[in-house]
Amino acid sequence: MDTRERIRAAIRDNPNQMTMLLASQFGVPEVEVVRAFPDERAVELDARRWEELVRRLEAFGKVHVIVSNGGATLEANGQFGNFSTTGDFFNVQSKSLDMHIRWREIGAVFAVEKPGHLDGKKTLSFQFFDRRGHSAFKVFLGFGATIPPEKVEQFNKGKVQKKVIGIYPHVARHKSFRAAA
Numbered sequence: 001m002d003t004r005e006r007i008r009a010a011i012r013d014n015p016n017q018m019t020m021l022l023a024s025q026f027g028v029p030e031v032e033v034v035r036a037f038p039d040e041r042a043v044e045l046d047a048r049r050w051e052e053l054v055r056r057l058e059a060f061g062k063v064h065v066i067v068s069n070g071g072a073t074l075e076a077n078g079q080f081g082n083f084s085t086t087g088d089f090f091n092v093q094s095k096s097l098d099m100h101i102r103w104r105e106i107g108a109v110f111a112v113e114k115p116g117h118l119d120g121k122k123t124l125s126f127q128f129f130d131r132r133g134h135s136a137f138k139v140f141l142g143f144g145a146t147i148p149p150e151k152v153e154q155f156n157k158g159k160v161q162k163k164v165i166g167i168y169p170h171v172a173r174h175k176s177f178r179a180a181a
Contacts, residue, residue, distance in 0.1 A: 010025075015114060018117045031134075037112070041114055047107060057139055058081045065137060065138070080097060081094040108133070116143070124147055125138050125140040141155060
């Protein structure tokens with residue numbers, strides 16, 4: 001069994017596992033764990049349209065943002081907004097979030113649905129990875145709580161609306177979303 005199949009088996013056996021820990025366990029970048037998710041749980045978006053996607057996050061209202069690196073994890077609750085660009089940084093500077101995204105480093109973006117690692121409740125997130133496949137940041141629509149129905153609807157609706165299908169090119173090719181459109 002190759003590494004990808006072993007990762008898929010681990011996800012199938014325990015779908016609540018943290019992707020960061022699975023990546024460490026299998027010695028692969030975290031993006032490869034997310035790519036091994038079943039099609040209905042992780043959809044790779046067009047990373048070239050990262051800015052459009054980040055700007056759309058404002059409409060979700062308060063979200064849970066997680067940034068992890070080898071030495072620490074930072075979690076913040078806030079709303080995206082007040083965007084600007086300064087050199088290699090795309091800035092999010094709302095009253096509740098102060099982020100500086102090194103946009104040239106964004107290499108992959110996913111819309112992800114998975115059970116939470118703490119309680120098994122459904123999570124919906126947009127996950128951004130750098131060009132090496134490491135997590136840049138993750139934006140959860142609900143974390144440790146029930147996701148409001150309007151956020152779920154907005155998350156799913158964005159995948160099938162023709163006006164935004166360019167930001168979700170892989171979704172358009174996925175059989176379950178073609179049927180929904």
